[in-house]
Amino acid sequence: METENTTFSYAGFWKRFAAFIIDMFIVSIGGFIIGFIFGVPYDVLTGKAEFAGFAEDYILSFILSFLLVWIYQAVMESSSKQATLGKMALGIIVTDLSGKRVSFGKASGRYFGQILSGFILGIGFLMIAFTARKQGLHDKMAGCLVVNK
Secondary structure (H helix, E strand, C coil), X not given: CCCCCCCCCECCHHHHHHHHHHHHHHHHHHHHHHHHHHHHHHHHHHCCCCHHHHXXXXXXXXXXXXXXXXXXXXXXXXXXXXXXXXXXXXXXXEEECCCCCCCHXXXXXXXXXXXXXXXCCCHXXXXXXXXXXXXXXXXXXXXXXXXXX
């Protein structure tokens, strides 16, 4: 928990949303490169370069995208930088409730909590705008804060 002499400047909804947009742009570029490197040669070598392999490719693409975003976010937020590239660009970091760096496990829990925040019509994300410490449902579940650096 926060100590009495520790104060945080919490990152608000719109700043966090802008960081998310930057991160999704970066991850999309990474996903496109990975998809091109692995997808095109695979399709050509297996003869699935026509529409017939679409469903199979879509499922593989979904799984790879999910893994890419999870690893990107969890590794970056648990690193010494404590932030994804989008968060770094906007000067915000992810901490535990004491202001310390989060572990890979806690960052992973926060990521999976974001999925739940989205599944409930985005209400878990909207909580950021209305809670005292600007925490979304995923932040509360993982015991994290997103603060201005």
